[in-house]
Amino acid sequence: MAKYRIAWLPGDGVGVDVLDAAKIVLDRIGLDADYVHGDIGWDFWCSEGDALPPRTVDLLKNVDAALFGAITSKPMKEAAAELAPALRDKGLTYRSPIVRMRQAFDLYTCLRPCKAYPGNALNFKEGIDLVVFRENTEDLYSGVEFSPVPQELADVLGRLAKPFAPFGKLAGDQYAVSCKINTKHGSERIIRAAFDFARKFGRKKVTVVHKANVVRATDGLFLEAAKRVAKEYPGIAMDDANIDAMTMWLLKNPFNYDVLVAPNLYGDVISDLCAQMVGGLGFGCSGNIGEKLAVFEPTHGSAPKYAGQHKVNPIATILAVKMMLDWLGEAEKGAALEAAVAKVIKDGTVKTYDMGGSSTTLDMGKAIAAAL
Numbered sequence: 287m288a289k290y291r292i293a294w295l296p297g298d299g300v301g302v303d304v305l306d307a308a309k310i311v312l313d314r315i316g317l318d319a320d321y322v323h324g325d326i327g328w329d330f331w332c333s334e335g336d337a338l339p340p341r342t343v344d345l346l347k348n349v350d351a352a353l354f355g356a357i358t359s360k361p362m363k364e365a366a367a368e369l370a371p372a373l374r375d376k377g378l379t380y381r382s383p384i385v386r387m388r389q390a391f392d393l394y395t396c397l398r399p400c401k402a403y404p405g406n407a408l409n410f411k412e413g414i415d416l417v418v419f420r421e422n423t424e425d426l427y428s429g430v431e432f433s434p435v436p437q438e439l440a441d442v443l444g445r446l447a448k449p450f451a452p453f454g455k456l457a458g459d460q461y462a463v464s465c466k467i468n469t470k471h472g473s474e475r476i477i478r479a480a481f482d483f484a485r486k487f488g489r490k491k492v493t494v495v496h497k498a499n500v501v502r503a504t505d506g507l508f509l510e511a512a513k514r515v516a517k518e519y520p521g522i523a524m525d526d527a528n529i530d531a532m533t534m535w536l537l538k539n540p541f542n543y544d545v546l547v548a549p550n551l552y553g554d555v556i557s558d559l560c561a562q563m564v565g566g567l568g569f570g571c572s573g574n575i576g577e578k579l580a581v582f583e584p585t586h587g588s589a590p591k592y593a594g595q596h597k598v599n600p601i602a603t604i605l606a607v608k609m610m611l612d613w614l615g616e617a618e619k620g621a622a623l624e625a626a627v628a629k630v631i632k633d634g635t636v637k638t639y640d641m642g643g644s645s646t647t648l649d650m651g652k653a654i655a656a657a658l
């Protein structure tokens with residue numbers, strides 16, 4: 287039996303291409319692992335009415351980690367229209383499988399390191415090295431949503447919240463409600479994860495991203511949690527900023543920041559921005575990390591227009607493999623892989639289209655494998 291059992295979840299679109307490249311690299315590293323394919327993605331929504339079938343959920347209960355490519359998501363109406371005829375009008379609703387995995391397995395930390403590798407012509411500035419901690423299970427991603435809004439809910443909101451008055455006059459199909467739910471426990475543990483990381487890796491500061499000046503209840507709770515947790519880490523500075531100002535400050539003074547921590551949606555936003563500062567989504571990697579399971583993925587989506595063309599940059603996924611190696615306790619292999627990625631970037635001979643070259647996804651995988 288191999289030492290590790292890894293769920294292999296290519297998904298669809300370019301998810302398949304980038305995992306092909308990741309496999310080249312993993313084979314070269316010689317990780318002692320069995321890779322077990324899991325069905326996931328748009329095709330399974332269309333044919334089975336479930337993009338994350340129960341058999342894949344079961345698989346995830348029995349693995350050490352998972353590597354995930356990408357999945358196409360479409361808005362509610364379009365998703366319903368693409369269902370197999372026999373599945374239509376059964377009240378099935380599409381929910382993003384990655385969001386479901388995060389919640390089902392309590393993968394509460396979304397860790398997104400954004401490092402400018404030297405010599406990458408796409409770097410916004412050389413030397414950027416930011417790490418985003420995004421809360422991964424709550425907030426506006428709670429999935430508690432109403433469209434149309436039931437009268438029962440409108441009645442309660444009308445009774446309990448004065449500012450609801452203008453909305454309460456509307457018919458239920460004229461508005462929608464998405465609940466932003468943040469817990470003390472969920473906020474404290476992601477903030478603690480950010481501070482633990484800062485302590486472990488000698489980082490100087492944790493910046494808390496919120497909008498507590500307007501979204502007082504939930505973001506207020508997050509910010510208060512941060513102030514409490516920060517006291518446990520006297521050696522590490524904490525500051526905070528509103529999400530809107532944060533996007534501006536990050537571009538203006540990226541070197542003023544180090545580790546960032548945010549509720550789910552703001553974390554989603556700033557992690558794309560931070561990825562763009564270090565070369566774009568072709569370089570953005572993610573770990574969705576819980577106590578028992580972690581799912582590693584590129585931050586980018588499925589880019590259906592490039593599916594199967596082996597055109598996109600697999601570096602994001604290969605850096606996600608590096609994160610997986612670290613998480614498994616194979617830090618030496620992880621460091622070697624990162625060094626190989628850095629070398630290929632610096633060399634500048636093998637470049638995918640986003641880097642201004644014409645190398646394929648697999649060329650890049652092979653070049654990184656060769657540099658190992």
Ligand code: IPM
Nearest residue numbers: 359382384385554572585587
């Ligand atoms: C991400 C993605 C996902 C998210 C989508 C694909 C549901 O944007 O991982 O950042 O919003 O979390």
Ligand code: MG
Nearest residue numbers: 554555558585
């Ligand atoms: Mg995103």
